[in-house]
Amino acid sequence: MGLYDQVKNNIVNVGRIGRSIAGLTMLAAASALVAQTVGDGQQVPGAGLNLPGNPTIFGKLDPNIRKPTAIVNDTVLTGTDVDQRMALIVALNELKLSDEDREVLRAQVVRQLIDETLQIQQAKAKDITIVPAELDQSFNGLSKRRFNQTPDQLRAYLRQVGSSDRSLRRQIEGELAWSRLLRKQVEPFVNVGDEEVAAVIARLEASKGADEYHLREIYLSATPDRAPEVTQAMQKMIEQIRQGAPFEYFARNFSEASTRAVGGDLDWVRINMLPDPLQRAATSMQVGQIAGPIEVPGGYSILYLADKRQVLTADPRDAKLSLRQLFLPFPAGTTEAQAAQRVEAFANATQGIRGCGDATKVAQTLKAEIVDNDAVVIRSLPPALQEMILKLNVGQSTPPFGSPKDGVRVLIMCGRDDPRTAGIPTPQQIQAGLEQERVNLRAQRMLRDLRRDAVIEYR
Template sequence: MAALALGLMALAPAAGAQTVPDDAPLPSTGLDLPSNLQIFGDPNPDVRKPTAVVNDTVITGTDIDQRLAFVTAVNNFELSDEDKLQLRREILSQLIDETLQIQEAKANKIEVTPDQIDRYFAVYAQRNFNKTPEEMTAWLTSIGSSAATVKRQIEGEISWQQLLRQQVQVNVSDDEVRATIDRIREARGTEEFHLKEIYISASTPERQRQVYDAFQQMASQMREGTPFEMLARQYSEATTAPLGGDLGWVRAGMVPQPLAQAAQSMEVGQIAGPIDVGGGFSLLYLVDKRKVLTADPGDARLSLRQMTIRFPPGTAQAQATSLVSAFATATQAMRGCGDVAATAEKIGATVVDNDSMRVRDLPVQLRDTMQTMEIGTATQPFGSLDDGVSVLVLCGRDAPSEPLLPSEDQVRDQIEQQRTSLRAQRMLRDLRRDALIEYR
């Protein structure tokens, strides 16, 4: 189910395309491509049309429209016409991949039954939307989508996973596992970083200027809400592009020195770059950081009560500011968590409890505050006029325990998953190459 969620997040509006100068040296491709060529006939014959036939399976405009409506609603996208067109192209590519995966599974005698799909659909609806299958179906219809588009993606995920289990055999030796555990043990206390990267090559001064401008444009898009991962999938030339640029957890010695130096000076949630890494530039995003096999303050578990006030439509900014000020005064005067219910009733606030929230799962702006707050006190108000204003009341804090070395089975599973993922990428690449796809 995690793969399904990631698949939905993989779709994004486009940033402006960057062009390579005519005289730029060609990268090594293994193909016989002249640097100065002449095109005969239609200069752009492979424009992707809105629908396609994939090995006799038709992908209709309705298929794309319904998936577009779902992705837009789930991610709260506000799309321009140009962005919507690009997103439709991305959705068409995803539907083609799903079709190829389902076809290849059936060719290998793998059948996914309607009952299997319905069970996964029910789990997905409950876990991600807190809805029954019937409620999920009604909601999808209301946004212009359908249960069929979600079930199609579920079928693709199940088919592909079963095919990989059948086709991919990964062997990990005991020596590899022990060597990995030894390296982890030796790295105890070393700082490591969860990084995401967008890399674009640049070998000439003119190309370097273009890449720099491209990164500036990406930074502007991210400030407007476009996720880093989406831009990485579309523009990064690194092998991590299909993963949204995710490098995973790395230590300083595992990445080029310019990236390591940048990571060591960055704060969580910060973006740095463009960083010259020789032959190109990288944009770096620090998702999180920690110390190997050391208790991490970010793993402390909090018991929280959230109080929220909401504003009627049409509330003026001045009136809202006055209400927020009164809200802050009331919450700061509370005498611990036991006073939350009475205060909420008095001021008309709603209350939601969470007894196991990790510090690292909070928004970056609240993490430091929650680590130093006294039990029974409340944060300053936060939120917006549209979504409401909240405070968090800290009712308890459990210190994090020191992590243990992973077991041999855990290390073996991780290595197997990494190798299976690489093999899956190659299999899908081969399916795309051999498929008969007619764009309409």
């Protein structure tokens, strides 16, 4: 059993594995003709498509025509492929989906599997093949690092939730094949000049001490007549996120912003880069807090503050800790009343801990498990734990935390190395970052072209 952050890392964020996969909606226009209506003839922007503002639809789009199975350039995607990938996502993110949400997720999974197939096909066309031995090695490593299980235990878990090791191995194959293709065909041709690196360094020096916010956003457009409907939907999203549903799930499936492909991640931004309503919200938020719906031009936004820092300034959240965890698991079938009693006894026994040596004696008395970690960065912990840890001195412990399902824990601080004044990244680090941005951009363009050239038959 690992520390709390290690436990959280057991969850594989499936959407992030394919970070370069944009969640673009495919348009089914084979059975529907769009014509301009009789009237003022006004056209609306449509990415250069010159679309009419008030079209009349000729024909009917029958949802039964396009079921979630497809043939992608002669590679068959079955209903089982879709169902098993959906089961994997739902189980690992602990999602509670309505029938409508499930259909939205199903459509997204179909798109992901199509992109995955195109990536594997393109890699094979360039003589890049991921052999079974490589898949075995990656699968076995994933089972240990992310799930803290043996490969056989992970296979059993996947079958239990309605998925399979085949589905996960295919996802691994797509990621490895695409990554190797980019290293072969894109990375050698990406260059960053010294002048570009110098310009980045100059901007960092000029903005030293300025606040930066790591934000995630969900944006929905809304006309005045739809505002009540949109805000109500967003309030439901916020409620589910506060109950534990992943923010990224809603961003990927419902957001209309361009960041939907990366789970709504705006990355690090300066406050003056945001619209005024979002500026006011961000500056009043604490790390880990969610705010919204926030009215912005054209619609509404939900904001999540993932982190906050000052440019080139030492941050206490970057301190490296040596922690000892005492963990008391609850037997299967423990009721809430029984859990409350065990928590109270655990709290009474641990509140008098004086240092990590004392914690060992308490753990032996309680028959609690001990886990040590000497390289925990405060910033990597969940926001609620960050606030507690920041107030601790060496030798002090957190209050008990956990749940009837997960058991109860306390963390004791054995040591702390505070960060020194932050320095400017090295030119090599800046160059590597710029190169990676350009590789990602070209990867998106490559995938876009593969989509355009693909022959896809839905069944």
